[in-house]
Each structure stands twice: as C-alpha cells, then as structure tokens.
Amino acid sequence: MTEFSAFRVHEQDGEVRGALEPVVLESLSAGEVVIRAAWSSVNYKDALAATGKGRIIRQFPRIAGIDVAGTVHSSDDSRFRPGDAVLVTGYDFGVDHDGGYAEYCRVPAEWVVPLPDGLGLREAMILGTAGLTAAICIQRMETNGQAPHQGSIVVTGASGGVGSFAIDMLAGLGYRVTALTGKDSEHDYLKSLGAADILDRTSLDTGSKPMEKALWAGAVDNVGGEILTWLTRTTQPWGNITAVGLAGGTELKTTVMPFILRGVALLGVTSSGCPTALRHRLWQRLATDLKPRHLERIVSREVELADLPQVFDDMLAGKTSGRTLVKIAGE
Template sequence: MKPFRALRIHQDQGVSRASLETLRLEDLSSGNVLIRGRYSSVNYKDALAVTGKGKILRRFPLVGGIDVAGTVEASDDSRFHIGDQVLVTGYGLSQDHDGGYAEYVRVPADWVVPVPESLSLFDVMALGTAGFTAALAIQRMEDNGQCPDQGPIVVTGATGGVGNFAIDLLAGRGYEAVAVTGKREAVKDLEELGARQVLFREELSMGRQPLEKMQWGGAIDNVGGDLLAWLTRTISLWGNIASIGLAGGSELHTTVMPFILRGVSLLGISSANCPMPLRRRIWQRLATDLRPRHLTRIVTATVPLDAVSAVSQQMLAGTHRGRTVVKI
C-alpha cells in the first residue's frame, strides 16, 4: 500500500503538537478491519487533543480524531466486506489507538458500525459523536420513563454540538425544548432548531435550597458544576437528567433529597464505551425516528484535514459555532 496522510499528534518535553505526516500501514495501531477514511469531524474532545489543552491522549505519537466514516478496504472479520460503508466513534480512537484523521484507519471489528442505509458517509460524520451522544441521552431518558407530558426538557450548553442536536431531536420527538446558553447572538439559531424558549445562563436565579420550585420535566446537561446541581433541585417528579459534560466544573454539590423525595434520576452518558447493541440501535434511530431535521443548518463548515488545527483553536477560544465535518 502506498504511503498516506494523517494528522499525527506528538509530545515533546510535555508540549503537544499536531502535524500532517506521511504514514505507512505498519505505523497504525493494530486491528482486523482497515477503513479508507472519507470523513471525520471536529468535536470538543478533538480540539483538546489536537491543541494539547487537555489530557486526552494516553500515548504518543498518535493519529487524532475520535470519529471516522469510510469504506472497508480490507477485513479479516466475516461481518465486514470490502466496499462496505462503515463508521467508528469513540472507543479508543485518539486516546490509545490511532484515530480518524487519516486516509486509512485500522480498528478492531468490534468497534465498527455499518452505516444505516438512509444515511450517507457525510451524514454520519455530520452527526458524529455529538449527534450520537445527544441521541443516547434521549434514549436513556426514555428508557427510564421520560415522555413529553412530563414537561419541558432544558438543555444546557445549547450552542455546542451536542446541545444543538439535543434541541433538534427533542423538538422532533414532541418535547418542549428549552435552551440555556451564554451567547445572546445564538437565540435565533436555537429557535430555528426548535427551542421554545432560550434562557441566558447569567440570568438564571439559582437558589441554594436542597429543593426548589419544580420547573423542568427533565434535562440534558453539557455543563456540570453549579448548573447541574441547580438542575437536580428543579426537576419535576420522576424526571431524568442526562449528564454529559463538565465545562462548568467536575464537582457536584447537591443533596440526596431530589432523588429520594422527587424520584429524580441522574443518568450518566458515556458515548465512547456505549455497548455495541445499544450503539447500533441509536444509529438506527438517528436514521429513522430520531433523524435530525436541521442537519444542514447545524453543520456550518466542511474543511480539509490540514484545517483541523485551526478549527480546534477556534473551538477552544469560543469563536467557533456549529459542527465542522472533515473531508479526508
């Protein structure tokens, strides 16, 4: 096989750097399915890894990218054949296994998901980890009894990739979606995605009582910290909170009272290690009843591999909006 391009991350004296390099197949992590990469995406986790601002990689050097979609180039597993359209998100990609920012990606067959027939390779990377995570949150909430009749679902960090998809998917399912954001310029965009109401984080009246007035049927939280603690105190009877992110802090200061007096459930959403049967079910739902209505609106850019570093910098600086698809 001819040499190919990849965005590889190195660490020199504690400082990470990412650069386009020419690799050979023997340079890649092991696996029994070889994928010709066509598309990837830029997630917040990718931005942390590429810039070195977060401790994402467990070994160096490593190809970045936690998502990839493409066609099977070679397979030692009977479940996959040359030419099959497949995707991989999460698992060890760009942590301890070479990731999706490469023209060829080699992975274990147990990580590979067939692309649903009604979705294209571009579509599944437009969704990527962000869309998958939002759908997983809704799945877990509904598995635990959540329904539109319980009241509005509040989505924090609503302008991020997961937040955008959560608003879109919730509204499509008949929920009243309420967006929480710190970006006033995003109101129109959030309303067009389906938000019935947009609240500004700095204007929330967050008390400190163990229990406060019940306001929400449930929540999808991308922030954590004090905001998540406040949500536990304001969710209605038997409502669910899907906890996804920690941009506002990793600590949670609350009491057991919302859980034992109101039946509130706090559900952890870990998309990277989602079991394969559930993973396949989520992707089928994203192709059917959870298919986003505004995918082209949420995707704001398609960039080449050599633009990933710049997009990552913008994302961490807070100047980047929407989803960015990477065309390999």
C-alpha cells in the same frame, strides 16, 4: 500501500503538538478492518486531545480523531467486505488507538458499524459522536419513563454539537424544549432547530436552596458544575437529568434531597463506552425516528485536515457552534 496523510499528535518535553504528516499503513494501530476515510468531525474531546489541554491521549505519537466514516478498503473479518460503507466512533479510537484524522484507518472489527440505510457518509459525520451522545441521552431518559406530556426538557450548552442535536431530536419527538445558552447570537439558530424557549445563562439565578421551584420535566446537561447543581434543584418529581459535559466544572455541590424527596434521576452518559448492541440500535434510530430534521443547519464549518489546529483553538475558546466537518476524501 504508499504513504498517506494523517494528523498525528506528538508530545515533546511536556508539550503536546499535532501536525499533518505522512504515515504508512504498517505504522497504524492493529485491527482487522482498514477503512478509506471520507469524512470525520471535530468534537470538544478532539480539541482537548490534540492540544494537550486535557489528558486524553496517554501514549504518543497518536493519530487523533474519535470519529470517521468511509468505505472498507480491506478486511480480515467476514462481516465486512471492500466497498462497504461504515463508520467508527468511540471506544479507544483517537485516544489509545490511532483515529480518524487520516486518509486510512485500521480498527478492530468490533468497533465498526455498518452505515444504516437512510444515512450517507457525510450525514453520519455530521452526527458523529455528538449525535450518538444525544441519542444515548434520549434513550436513557425514555428507558426511565420520560415522555413529552410531562413537560419541558431543558438543554444546556445548547449551541454545541450535542446540545444542537438534542434540541432537534427532542422537538422532533414532540417534546417542548428550552435552550440554555450564554451566546446571544445563537438564539435564532436554536429556535430554528426547534427550541420553544431560550434562557440566557449569563443572567440565570441558580438559587441556593437544596430544592428550588420545580421547572423541568428533564434535562440534557452539557455543562456540569454549577449548572448541573441548579438542575438537580429545579427538576420536577420523577424527572431525568442526563449529564454529558464538564465545560462548567467537574464538581457537583448538591444534596440528596432532590433524589429522595422528588425522585429525580441523574443519568450519566458516555458514548465511548456505549455497549456495541445498543450502539448499533441507536445508529439505526439516528437514521430513522431520531434523525435530526435540520442536519445541514447544524453544520457550521467544513474543513480539511490541515485546518484542524485553528479549529481546535476556536473550539476551546468558545468560538464555535454546531458541528465542524472534516473532509478527507468526500463522497
């Protein structure tokens, strides 16, 4: 195979920098399946990894990108044949293993998910890690007894990828959803996804008591820090909080009282370590009952590999909403 383009991240003298450069297949991380990439996407984790703002990538150089969808180019595993439509998200993809910001990717067969019926390659990357993460949140809450009749679910960091999908999916399942956001400009967008109520984060009184008035039957939290602390104080008895993000801080200053007096459950969510069997089931759900009704509305931007540095800067500066798609070959 001749050279092809990839967005590769280097570290030199403590500075992390990514750029588009030519690579060859033999230089990629090992794996049984070679994928011709069609689409990828940009997640907050990608921005942290490619800029060095977060210690995500541990060994350099590394092709970034934690998501990809495309077709099998070649396979040493009998489960996959050339031309099969597939996707990869999570595991060590784009972190300790060369990722999806390249025209070709090579990955272990166990990481590869057949594209479910009902999803196209582009749709799969509108969803990507963000959609899978939102699906895990809902699955964990449902497993722990969450149901629409119990009351409103609040989604924090609502205008981001995970937040947008969580609102759309939960509303589609019949939940009343409250969106918490600090972006006034996004109110109409969030309502169009299914949010029944909007809370302004900038004017929020988070209180100081170990337990405040119980407001929420459950929560999907993309922020962490003080907001997550507030959620533990304000979730109803037997409610579930799924913790996804840390943009608002990594510390959690709470007490055991909400957990032992109200029976509140705090459920951690990570998509990178999602068990393979559950991952496959959730992608089937993402093509059926959890498929967002407003997929295209959640796409805010479509870019190419060369545009990634500007996208990363915008994302880290809080200037993005919804999902950014990366067109590599298209469909």
